[in-house]
Amino acid sequence: MKVDFPIVEFPWFGNGNIVALIAIIHVLISHGVAIGATAIVVSTEYYAMQTKNAKLDQLAKQLTKWIVIITTTVGAMTGVGIWLSTMVIQPDSIGSLLRIFFWAWVTEWVIFIGEVVLLLIYYYTWEKWKEGKEKQKHLNIGIALVVFSWLTMAIITGILAAKLTPGRWVETLSFWNAFFNPTYLPSLAFRTFLAVTLTISLFTIFVRIFVKDEDVRLSLFRIFSVWGAISLPATFIFGLWYLKSIPEQAAKLIVWSTGLPEQTFNVLNFIAFGLIVVFLSWLVIRPKKLPVVLALGMFISAIGFIGEFEVVRESIRKPYIIYNYMYVNGITAAKAEAMNRDGYLAHSTIAKVKTITEENKIEAGREIYEGQCLACHTIDGWRSKRALANRLQGWPQKSIESFIPTMHQVRPMMPPFVGTKEEVEALAAYLYKVVNEQN
Numbered sequence: 001m002k003v004d005f006p007i008v009e010f011p012w013f014g015n016g017n018i019v020a021l022i023a024i025i026h027v028l029i030s031h032g033v034a035i036g037a038t039a040i041v042v043s044t045e046y047y048a049m050q051t052k053n054a055k056l057d058q059l060a061k062q063l064t065k066w067i068v069i070i071t072t073t074v075g076a077m078t079g080v081g082i083w084l085s086t087m088v089i090q091p092d093s094i095g096s097l098l099r100i101f102f103w104a105w106v107t108e109w110v111i112f113i114g115e116v117v118l119l120l121i122y123y124y125t126w127e128k129w130k131e132g133k134e135k136q137k138h139l140n141i142g143i144a145l146v147v148f149s150w151l152t153m154a155i156i157t158g159i160l161a162a163k164l165t166p167g168r169w170v171e172t173l174s175f176w177n178a179f180f181n182p183t184y185l186p187s188l189a190f191r192t193f194l195a196v197t198l199t200i201s202l203f204t205i206f207v208r209i210f211v212k213d214e215d216v217r218l219s220l221f222r223i224f225s226v227w228g229a230i231s232l233p234a235t236f237i238f239g240l241w242y243l244k245s246i247p248e249q250a251a252k253l254i255v256w257s258t259g260l261p262e263q264t265f266n267v268l269n270f271i272a273f274g275l276i277v278v279f280l281s282w283l284v285i286r287p288k289k290l291p292v293v294l295a296l297g298m299f300i301s302a303i304g305f306i307g308e309f310e311v312v313r314e315s316i317r318k319p320y321i322i323y324n325y326m327y328v329n330g331i332t333a334a335k336a337e338a339m340n341r342d343g344y345l346a347h348s349t350i351a352k353v354k355t356i357t358e359e360n361k362i363e364a365g366r367e368i369y370e371g372q373c374l375a376c377h378t379i380d381g382w383r384s385k386r387a388l389a390n391r392l393q394g395w396p397q398k399s400i401e402s403f404i405p406t407m408h409q410v411r412p413m414m415p416p417f418v419g420t421k422e423e424v425e426a427l428a429a430y431l432y433k434v435v436n437e438q439n
Contacts, residue, residue: 019085024310026078028198031191031306034071034115035149036199041067042142043223049135055216061126063203068123072116090375092330093163093321100169100178101159108155115148150192157188164246164317170324183245189238194306196231197276200224201299204283208292221287228280235305236273247323250316253413269308272301318413321375327415329375336418344368344419356422365430368423372415379434392435401428 041063048057086094098105122141129138158179162169169178204224211217243251255262279298282290321328331339338347345351345364348371353364373388380389392400404424408416417424 019082019089020311020314022078022081022085023314024307026075026082027306027310028303029070029075029078030153031195032198032202032302033067034075035146035153035192036195036197037063037067037203038119038142038149039146039196040199040203040223040227042139042146043227044220045139045142047219047223049139051219053216053219055213056219059211059216059220061123063206064119064123064126068119071119090321090330092326096322096326097159097163100162100175104155104159104175104179108152111148111151111155115145115152118145118148153191153195154188157191158184160313161187163322164250164313166323166325183242186238186242186245190235190242190309193231193234193238194302194309196227197235198299198302198306200228200231201276201279201295201302204279204290204295205292205299208290208295214288218287221283221290225280225284225287228283232276232280246316249412250323253316253318254312256315256413268304272304275301315413319408319415329372329415331372331415331418336416339418340420342420344371344423356426361426361429362433364423365426365428365433368419368427369430372417372419372427376414388431389435392431395432395435397428397432400431401425404428 041060044060044063045057048054048060083094118141122138122145125138125141129135158181161183162178162181165182167177167181168174169181203220207217207220211220243254255265260268275294275297279294282294317323317328319327321330324333326332327336335347345354345356345367348367351364351367351371353360353367356364377388380387395403401424403410404417404427408414417427419427
């Protein structure tokens with residue numbers, strides 16, 4: 001059966017917010033733990049081998065235990081959660097991506113299984129492979145684990161980046177044009193080094209609070225400072241490259257997508273970046289006196305940048321969910337013309353109402369709302385900009401009716417309404433009714 005309709009509605013919190021919340025948690029774990037933390041733990045084991053520091057080696061093992069726990073529980077559950085939430089909230093989008101990237105996803109799943117297997121082998125053979133060639137074999141398993149962890153992100157980044165910049169795929173429908181899209185490389189590089197930056201801050205807090213052995217602590221700080229010296233400038237450089245690669249219209253929506261005034265947005269980013277610079281400088285110059293508060297500020301800043309990146313990446317595609325191909329409500333640009341001619345309801349798979357009458361106008365309007373508005377808006381809820389009860393309060397029905405066909409011109413981030421004049425009237429009647437019921 002073809003599924004192209006919303007199945008589940010979260011009217012107060014918002015459908016898009018559900019997907020975003022699960023995705024951000026998953027990104028924090030997949031980037032900060034599965035990639036960044038794994039790379040630093042393997043580096044720590046290598047340094048412990050070179051310096052014959054048994055205490056440092058054991059600490060690396062303890063950190064690996066937490067990587068196993070977090071990635072196989074919260075990481076795995078949020079990964080599945082993304083699939084479940086998108087399938088019931090944005091089936092058109094996930095269906096289109098599956099058709100384009102089926103074999104990429106199959107490859108990613110195979111690599112992910114390999115990653116989990118390597119992680120378990122890496123942790124549970126730590127005491128068995130302790131000396132000489134066996135220890136080197138154990139380290140090689142760790143290096144392979146880092147590579148597999150990064151490869152899963154490399155594949156998923158190609159899929160995610162294509163939603164914003166599908167490039168020539170819109171004309172060619174070629175998998176390779178979609179995967180190696182204009183923002184793929186800058187996005188992948190930015191994510192890679194930002195993951196390391198996030199991990200450094202998290203591990204520093206852990207070390208400052210729980211590691212009492214000063215020699216072990218300083219050894220770890222030395223490893224962190226080397227990684228930081230690489231990751232900070234790389235994050236900045238590749239972040240700028242990413243910003244230069246996105247479409248001009250999307251770039252104009254960056255500040256808007258955060259919901260902050262432009263000056264506040266710029267000041268917060270400047271402060272966050274400054275905190276990271278101060279933290280890494282302090283880590284190099286005075287590691288023994290590194291304040292926990294500064295490490296916490298660095299951690300919050302790194303999380304903020306990841307959250308900002310995800311929110312901005314999702315928001316600046318508007319009015320599209322797959323740029324220049326599918327609008328955020330799941331309607332493709334190619335189908336819009338037929339829907340304007342024949343009517344939206346006539347092309348809807350699930351709509352019970354096909355012909356609008358005075359008796360079923362409100363019901364028809366509800367079905368149009370669910371198909372064209374529900375992906376972004378709620379009738380009521382905590383986000384006043386998205387809650388129609390706030391936005392349309394006090395509007396006469398005729399004003400709502402006049403606004404609907406021109407809304408995409410007034411607000412460029414909104415997709416154009418598709419359908420007939422009768423469907424505009426039905427949607428306006430429904431919105432007027434429910435908005436006034438809420439107020």
